[in-house]
Amino acid sequence: MPLRRVVVMEVEPPSVVRYLIGAAMMMLGVVLPVGYMMFRNKRVPSSSSYSKQTNKVLI
Structure with a gap:
């Protein structure tokens, strides 16, 4: 089982x-x-709710 080396990448801040x-x-x-x-x-x-109130008034 071979061991892999960890590669560290440098990331620059966005412009x-x-x-x-x-x-x-x-x-x-x-x-x-x-x-x-x-x-x-x-x-x-x-x-x-406005339409329900108007329906109650009409009935």
Whole structure:
């Protein structure tokens, strides 16, 4: 059973442009969908409760 040598790779920090591109991708991929779902969930129950209230008044 041969032993493998561990190779240590040096990783340099990302440049400013690459950091900004990653931040923009995170905004588009995470923040906007979560914000949209929260906004949609807040709007739907209020409209359904409003329709229930108007139905009670009409009856």
